[in-house]
Amino acid sequence: LGMTCDPVCGLVQIPCIERNAYAAARALDANLYSAFTDGMHRVSFDKVVQVMKQTGHDLPSLYKETSEGGLAKDYKQM
Secondary structure, three states, X not given: OOOOOOOEOOEOOHHHHHHHHHXXXXXXXXXXXXXXXXXXXXXXXXXXXXXXXXXXXXXXXHHOOOOOOHHHHHOOOO
């Protein structure tokens, strides 16, 4: 989605919660779409999974909710 969302002090805050709610709605939409289509797609499911796996490998660990990036990187305890 183009945003980092690392936990600050181990807490998952608003950006992550909203993103997860949006993702859940998209998952329901995808379920409805798949239930009512003929199954013919321009990109195969296997190709999508392969590309997602490669993207996960290419993404620096700094942006994988390690508490070392995003908001957590700039957070200074008061």
